[in-house]
Amino acid sequence: MLYxxxxxxxxxxxxxxxxxxxxxxxxxxxxxxCGDIMRIFIKVEDDIITDVKFNTFGCASAIATxxxxxxxxxxxxxxxxxxxxxxxxxxxxxxLPTNKIHCSVLAEEAVRAAVKDYYDRNGIEYGDELKSCxxxxxxxxxxxxx
Amino acid sequence: xxxxxxxxxxxxxxxxxxxATIAAMQECYGNPSSLHSIGQEAAxxxxxxxxxxxxxxxAQPREIYFTSGGSEADNQAIFSAALLGKKKGKMHxxxxxxxxxxVLHTLKRLEKxxxxxxxxxxxxxxxxxAQQVADAIREDTCLVTIMFANNEIGTIQPVAEIGAICRExxxxxxxxxxxxxxxxxxxxxxxxxxxxxxxAHKFHGPKGVGLLYVRKGIILHNLIEGGAQxxxxxxxxxxxxxxxxxxxxxxxxxxxxxxxTAYVQxxxxxxxxxxxxxxxxxxxxxxxxxxxxxxxxxxxxxxGESLLLxxxxxxxxxxxxxxxxxxxxxxxxxxxALGRPHEVAHGSLxxxxxxxxxxxxxxxxIATVPKVVEYLxxxxxxxxxLEKGELPHVI
Numbered sequence: 001m002l003y004x005x006x007x008x009x010x011x012x013x014x015x016x017x018x019x020x021x022x023x024x025x026x027x028x029x030x031x032x033x034c035g036d037i038m039r040i041f042i043k044v045e046d047d048i049i050t051d052v053k054f055n056t057f058g059c060a061s062a063i064a065t066x067x068x069x070x071x072x073x074x075x076x077x078x079x080x081x082x083x084x085x086x087x088x089x090x091x092x093x094x095x096l097p098t099n100k101i102h103c104s105v106l107a108e109e110a111v112r113a114a115v116k117d118y119y120d121r122n123g124i125e126y127g128d129e130l131k132s133c134x135x136x137x138x139x140x141x142x143x144x145x146x
Numbered sequence: 147x148x149x150x151x152x153x154x155x156x157x158x159x160x161x162x163x164x165x166a167t168i169a170a171m172q173e174c175y176g177n178p179s180s181l182h183s184i185g186q187e188a189a190x191x192x193x194x195x196x197x198x199x200x201x202x203x204x205a206q207p208r209e210i211y212f213t214s215g216g217s218e219a220d221n222q223a224i225f226s227a228a229l230l231g232k233k234k235g236k237m238h239x240x241x242x243x244x245x246x247x248x249v250l251h252t253l254k255r256l257e258k259x260x261x262x263x264x265x266x267x268x269x270x271x272x273x274x275x276a277q278q279v280a281d282a283i284r285e286d287t288c289l290v291t292i293m294f295a296n297n298e299i300g301t302i303q304p305v306a307e308i309g310a311i312c313r314e315x316x317x318x319x320x321x322x323x324x325x326x327x328x329x330x331x332x333x334x335x336x337x338x339x340x341x342x343x344x345x346a347h348k349f350h351g352p353k354g355v356g357l358l359y360v361r362k363g364i365i366l367h368n369l370i371e372g373g374a375q376x377x378x379x380x381x382x383x384x385x386x387x388x389x390x391x392x393x394x395x396x397x398x399x400x401x402x403x404x405x406x407t408a409y410v411q412x413x414x415x416x417x418x419x420x421x422x423x424x425x426x427x428x429x430x431x432x433x434x435x436x437x438x439x440x441x442x443x444x445x446x447x448x449x450g451e452s453l454l455l456x457x458x459x460x461x462x463x464x465x466x467x468x469x470x471x472x473x474x475x476x477x478x479x480x481x482x483a484l485g486r487p488h489e490v491a492h493g494s495l496x497x498x499x500x501x502x503x504x505x506x507x508x509x510x511x512i513a514t515v516p517k518v519v520e521y522l523x524x525x526x527x528x529x530x531x532l533e534k535g536e537l538p539h540v541i
Contacts, residue, residue: 011452012459017525032489032528032537035449035469035477039527057526059451059470100470 003060004094010064015071018053025121027113030106036062038110040070044118047078054110061100062107068092069107078118081111082130148461149507153348153439154297154325154498155465159391160350162398167352167391178384179375188386195393199357202396203342204333211358211366211376212389216324217248218369219343219358222380223320224252224291226360226367227341228261230318231288237261238287240317242274242303243483244296249322250479253291268483271432272301280311289318294326294342298467298480298496299431300440302330309338318364324348324356328399329407329438334359346388350500351395355388406501410438413499413508417441420512424519426532428541430481430494439499442467444486446541447529448493448522450477456518457495462511467494489528490540 003011020026020041030037036058043051052074054066069089073081086104090096096104116130150158159167170191176184178192193207200207213219224239231237241253243265253263264282266274279290290312295302305321312319320341323332328349334342341364345356360366372381399406418429418441426446445453450466457464467478469492476482477491486494497511523529531537 008455011455014525019530028527032492033487035488035492037527055525055527055530057447057528058449059468060455061470062449063452063525 002097003064004096006068006092006094007061007064007096010067010093011060014054014063014067016053016067016074017055019055020051020053023053025114025116025118027110027115027117029109029113030058030062032057035059036103036106038062038066038106040066040110040114042073042081042114042118044078049073049076049078049081058103058106059100061096061103064093065089065096065103065107066110069111073111078115082115084108084111147507147510148463149503149510150463151497151499151503151507151511152463152465153500154300154437154496156347156353157350157500158502159352160395160398163346163351163391163395166394167387170387170390174386174390178386179373191390192384192386195389198393198397200359202332202400203327203344203359204335205359206362208377209359209362211360211380212384213343213356213358213380214354214385215347215356216246216322216343216345219345219356220246220248220291220320220322221252222358222366222369223341223343223360224249224256224289225369226365227289227291227318227320228256229367230365231286232261234288236286236288238264238284240264240266240279240282240287240290240292242266242268242292244268244272244299244301244480245291245293246297246322246324249291249293268301270484271435272296272299272430272480272484273432273435274303274308276304276307276311279308280315283311283315283317287315287317289320291320291322294321294323294332295330295437296431296480297325298478299442299484300325300436300498301432302326302435302437305339306337312340313338325437328396329403331403334361340364346392346395349395349399351392352388355385355392357392402501407438410499410501410503413503413505414439414441416505417497417499417508417511418443420508421515424516426539426541427519428490430484430486437498439503441497441499443495444481444490444541445493445495445519445523446490446539447526447532448519450492450494452522453493453495453518456522457514460514460518462497462514465496465498467496468492487540 023041024044028039086108176188178189327344342359347353430442450468451470481491
């Protein structure tokens with residue numbers, strides 16, 4: 001089997017799938033041309049991510065990594081969410097095929113993009129590390145310019 | 147219910163092919179090159195299989211070279227024609243943008259080594275015209291290699307017309323008939339084909355065996371050196387059970403071709419009809435000139451790998467030309483050649499039927515695909531943008 005049982009579980013039974021009309025932050029990363037777009041919505045109270053939802057256009061691993069990433073940041077502080085690494089997502093899914101690792105990078109970036117949006121909306125200062133795409137997406141043609 | 151609808155990838159073996167293969171493994175273990183009676187019995191069976199395959203495409207037995215499959219046959223045909231051309235100072239080859247990688251990657255290698263390759267574009271249905279071929283042929287053209295029918299979208303090319311043009315201009319014509327063999331009539335004489343590749347496992351034969359037809363007088367270049375098997379052009383002890391199984395499968399297909407085609411085509415048309423109601427979907431490939439079992443569609447706003455894995459969960463084996471399933475970053479080169487944008491090509495689904503599929507199975511597919519497409523669109527940010535008008539619908 002191409003995917004682990006965990007990946008198939010999160011693909012066929014994704015957690016936190018849906019939209020949020022009153023989100024405090026929304027992050028969207030990826031590119032339809034490349035076949036992956038992830039959008040993550042977060043609800044924040046007292047610096048804690050109290051709710052999170054996602055929408056994803058992409059392959060099974062894109063859906064599974066979105067699902068796992070949302071599960072891993074739900075109920076956590078913003079700081080903890082920003083520490084979420086793609087490696088941690090991959091490990092939590094019991095691994096991904098090598099050519100699917102970029103999906104986990106996309107999930108990490110979607111979380112960061114949602115936090116950045118939350119900071120922007122609330123006039124909260126943040127460092128350079130959130131200002132631009134971290135440039136992990138060399139696998140994505142349209143981002144090759146980074 | 148589990149529906150196998152990926153017959154362009156490979157097929158289940160027919161009872162006739164299976165019985166013949168097993169019998170050969172059990173009873174005919176001799177080496178056809180051996181002079182004793184066990185070996186000679188194997189040699190007789192090998193030649194009988196060669197005669198069956200030759201007759202099935204209207205060739206002579208001595209024009210048939212057994213190979214490990216379609217890819218090897220394509221490689222050997224192309225390298226042979228390229229080297230023959232080089233001797234005469236002709237190093238130009240014509241092909242199409244939708245060939246199988248066994249052809250395209252072989253040509254890529256030749257291009258690196260100095261040959262010039264012309265990739266003919268196809269029209270919106272994946273068709274090439276004989277006129278395009280005629281216009282592309284030059285003084286230094288040594289080979290035209292064009293597939294009989296496309297493996298992804300099923301489009302059937304005007305092979306006889308292309309053959310006539312090539313013969314008239316004195317250029318070798320190789321035809322990759324891997325998807326057509328056993329499903330469509332092939333006559334290498336009438337169609338003026340100089341070299342033709344086919345693979346047993348696409349017509350209910352065993353995997354790991356195929357053949358290259360080469361018109362008498364064309365000198366083959368060896369890919370594998372060694373013993374004198376296959377008239378010295380393909381070394382290695384013959385895979386006799388596979389070859390016998392291939393001949394049994396082919397014979398079975400030829401005997402039932404008319405009824406199989408009518409039956410499978412009816413299922414195909416019902417399936418196309420049933421899935422065409424999905425909004426913002428489009429059929430890929432020619433509406434009529436297509437393989438009897440091929441259905442290939444794009445659905446906007448979703449990605450093909452998740453579609454096919456959901457179908458697998460629902461008991462349907464299909465395939466997709468999305469980047470995620472092609473093993474590269476780009477979606478199918480065939481869908482891109484038709485002019486489908488990347489984002490649409492990612493949402494492709496190929497369902498390929500055979501005579502072993504039933505109407506109930508097609509009904510199951512028709513009931514399932516729209517539900518899965520709707521679900522995936524429901525969680526797709528791309529679909530949301532399309533629906534809100536933030537992105538224009540392309541199909």
